[in-house]
Amino acid sequence: MNAETRRFLLLSVLCALAAGALMGLGLGGGFMLDDAQTIVNNPLIRVSHLDKESLLTAAASFQAGHGSRPLAMLSFALDYWRQDGLDASTFKTTNLLIHVLTTFALAWMLRKLLTLARWPERRAAAGALVISLAWGIHPLQVSTVLYVVQRMQTLSTFFVVLALWAYLALRQAQMAGRPARRWVLAAGACWLLGMLGKEDAILLPLYCLLLELTVLRFGAQPPWHSQNLRRTYLALAIAGAGIYLLWALPHYWSWQDYPGRDFNSVERLLTQGRVLTLYLTQMLLPLPSRMPFNYDTYPISHGLLQPPATLAALLVLAGLLVWAWRWRQRRPIFSFGIFLFFAGHAITSNVIALELVFEHRNQLPLLGILLALADLLQAASARWQVPGRRLAVGLALVLLATGSAGALRAWHWGEPARFARYSVQVAPESPRAWLELAGMWFDRYKQTRSNNDLDRAIAMAEAGAKRTGATSAYANIVTYKSVQGTATAADWQRLFTRLNEVPAGRREKEILWTFLQNARAGIPLDRGQVVHLITTLSERVGFTPIENLQIGVFLYTQSSQPQLALSYFVRAAKALPLGDPNARQLAAELQAAGNEGWSQEILRANAAQPGRPNP
Numbered sequence: 001m002n003a004e005t006r007r008f009l010l011l012s013v014l015c016a017l018a019a020g021a022l023m024g025l026g027l028g029g030g031f032m033l034d035d036a037q038t039i040v041n042n043p044l045i046r047v048s049h050l051d052k053e054s055l056l057t058a059a060a061s062f063q064a065g066h067g068s069r070p071l072a073m074l075s076f077a078l079d080y081w082r083q084d085g086l087d088a089s090t091f092k093t094t095n096l097l098i099h100v101l102t103t104f105a106l107a108w109m110l111r112k113l114l115t116l117a118r119w120p121e122r123r124a125a126a127g128a129l130v131i132s133l134a135w136g137i138h139p140l141q142v143s144t145v146l147y148v149v150q151r152m153q154t155l156s157t158f159f160v161v162l163a164l165w166a167y168l169a170l171r172q173a174q175m176a177g178r179p180a181r182r183w184v185l186a187a188g189a190c191w192l193l194g195m196l197g198k199e200d201a202i203l204l205p206l207y208c209l210l211l212e213l214t215v216l217r218f219g220a221q222p223p224w225h226s227q228n229l230r231r232t233y234l235a236l237a238i239a240g241a242g243i244y245l246l247w248a249l250p251h252y253w254s255w256q257d258y259p260g261r262d263f264n265s266v267e268r269l270l271t272q273g274r275v276l277t278l279y280l281t282q283m284l285l286p287l288p289s290r291m292p293f294n295y296d297t298y299p300i301s302h303g304l305l306q307p308p309a310t311l312a313a314l315l316v317l318a319g320l321l322v323w324a325w326r327w328r329q330r331r332p333i334f335s336f337g338i339f340l341f342f343a344g345h346a347i348t349s350n351v352i353a354l355e356l357v358f359e360h361r362n363q364l365p366l367l368g369i370l371l372a373l374a375d376l377l378q379a380a381s382a383r384w385q386v387p388g389r390r391l392a393v394g395l396a397l398v399l400l401a402t403g404s405a406g407a408l409r410a411w412h413w414g415e416p417a418r419f420a421r422y423s424v425q426v427a428p429e430s431p432r433a434w435l436e437l438a439g440m441w442f443d444r445y446k447q448t449r450s451n452n453d454l455d456r457a458i459a460m461a462e463a464g465a466k467r468t469g470a471t472s473a474y475a476n477i478v479t480y481k482s483v484q485g486t487a488t489a490a491d492w493q494r495l496f497t498r499l500n501e502v503p504a505g506r507r508e509k510e511i512l513w514t515f516l517q518n519a520r521a522g523i524p525l526d527r528g529q530v531v532h533l534i535t536t537l538s539e540r541v542g543f544t545p546i547e548n549l550q551i552g553v554f555l556y557t558q559s560s561q562p563q564l565a566l567s568y569f570v571r572a573a574k575a576l577p578l579g580d581p582n583a584r585q586l587a588a589e590l591q592a593a594g595n596e597g598w599s600q601e602i603l604r605a606n607a608a609q610p611g612r613p614n615p
Helices: 003-026 035-040 052-059 070-083 088-116 121-137 139-145 148-175 181-197 199-216 223-252 265-284 309-326 332-344 359-383 388-412 416-426 431-448 451-468 471-484 489-501 506-520 527-538 545-558 562-575 581-592 596-607
Strands: none
Touching: 003 088, 003 121, 003 139, 003 388, 035 070, 035 148, 052 070, 070 088, 070 148, 070 181, 088 121, 088 139, 088 148, 088 199, 121 139, 121 359, 121 388, 139 148, 139 265, 139 359, 139 388, 148 181, 148 199, 148 359, 181 199, 199 223, 199 332, 265 309, 265 359, 309 332, 332 359, 388 416, 416 431, 431 451, 431 471, 451 471, 471 489, 471 506, 489 527, 506 527, 506 545, 527 545, 527 562, 545 562, 545 581, 562 581, 562 596, 581 596
8 A cells, every 4th residue: 555545545534534523413413204114113123132033033024025135134133132222322333423424435436536537636536525525515525324224224324325336446457467366256245345335336337338438448458358249238228128118117107196195107207307306406506495395295397387497407417418428528427427417317207106306315416416526626627727726725615615514404403392393494384394393392291290291292283284285284283182182173173174174195194084083092182083085085085995994993993983994894895805804803803892793794795706906
C-alpha cells in the first residue's frame, strides 16, 4: 500500500464516520409506520437463543413479502436478541453502521470508476471522496437510514455497491488481460446477498450494462473477449425485455384502479414522471422542508395535462435521457450517472402497484445524480481553468450546506414528538402526518397513563380532522374519547357523516379493521356503533371472502347482535371454492357450538358455488 492509498484509506474512513455522526443525531427516534407490522408486532423475530430453528424462522418472517428479504429479517432478530427487547435506538444503530460501511465502500468503488473513466489519479481520488461524502450526508438519506424497516434497502444498496466495485475490478483485470475469476465470485456473492436484503438488487446486471455502454465500452483483452461481452449483454437485454413485456407488464397491468389503490397503471406511470422530477429537485436543492416524508396526498396524474405539470415533467425526463445518450462518449461519467438515476427507479416507478412516492427509493439513484454533477463540474473547471483552491472552497461550502441540511433533518428525526410536530408543519394537509402526531401522544398516554397526554391526542386528532377532513382522524377521535370515557353519539355521527361524504375505499376499510382490532383488544368502544359501522361500509365497499369471515366472527363472538353474522358467513362460503378448509372449519365450529342450522346453511352455500378461485 503506497502513500496515496494510505491517505485515501484514512480520508475514506473519515468521510464514512462523518456521515455516521451526522445521521447519529436521529438515533433517539422511535419506530414508525411499517416498523409495526414487520418488527414491533412480529413475534417471530423475538429470538432469545441463537439456535438454527429460531434464526431460520425469523429470517422467513417477512409476511408482506411472503418470506422474502431473509437477510434483513435475520438482522432484525439479532438486534432483538442483543438488546433482549424492542429498543428502537438499538435497531437504528445497526442501520447507522450499514450506512457508514456503505459510504466507505462507495468511496473505493468510485475511485476505481473514475480512474477507469480516465480521470487523473489525484482528481479521481478527490472526486470519489467528495461524492461519497455528499451521498452519505445528503438529507434524503435520513428517512432511509433512520426508518428502521428500510434496512432492507440499505443492506441491498451496500451489497450492490460492493458488487459494482468487484465488477469494476473484474473488468479492469480483463482489459489488462489478467485472470479475473476471484472478482467474478466476489461480484456474484455480493449480488446474491443484496437480493437477500431486498429484491431490487436484481437490477445489478442493468447497472453493469450501463457501465459498459458509457465508461467501459466492452473493452477486454484479447479482442474476442470483447465480442463475447457484447453478445452476452445483448442476450441479457433481449431476455430482460422479453420478461418485462411478456410477463411483468401483463401480470401487473390494470386498466382499473389497483386493489387498495386510487390509481390504475396508466395513471401510475403518468404520475411517476412528476415523482421523478420531484426526486431530482430534492437531490439538487436538498432542503428539509421539501422532504415531508409523508406523501399520502400527492396528486395523481389522470392525463398528460391533468395536471399540466405531467407533460412538462415527462419532457424534462426525456430531454435528460437524450442528453445522456448523446454525451455517452464525450462525458461517460455524466451519462452513466443520468442512466443510473433512471435505472434505479426501473422497478419502483413502473407498473407494480406500489405507493406513488417514497424517499428511500432514491438511495442508489442519488449516486447517479451526484456523479453527473461531479462530471459537469469537472468539465466546467477544466474549460474555464478554475483554480484548484477556489474549486476546493466552493465544494467545501456546498458540502457544509448539504451537511447542515442533513443534520437538521436528522435532528428532527431524533425525538418522536419533535418529528411528529415537524411532519405536520411541512405537510399540513397530510392525514398520515396528523395521524402520527395524535398517535404519538396516545402512545405516550399508554406508557404514562397521564390524562394530559390523552387530552393532547384528542386535540391533535380534532385538529387533523379540521385541517384534512380525513375519516381516519374522526375515527381516532372516537377511539381516544372511548378510552377516556367521553365518546358520545355525536362523535360517532360525525364519523358516519364523513364516511358518507367521501368515496369509500382502502382507507375506510382500514378504519373498520382498526376498530375491530381495538374492540378485541379491550378498548371500550360502543359495540352497537361498531356494528353500525360494519353495516354502513358493507353497503359501499366489497369485502373478500376472508374479510367477510372475519367480520362474521366478530359479529358472532364480540357483538350484541350475533344473528347478523350469518349473512357474512354465507357470503364468504358462496365465494370460497368448493370444500374450502375455511368454510369447513367454520361449519364444524358452529356445529360443535350447537348451531346445526347455520352449519348446514354454510355448507349448502359453499356447495352452490363450486370452482371459484382461491381468494
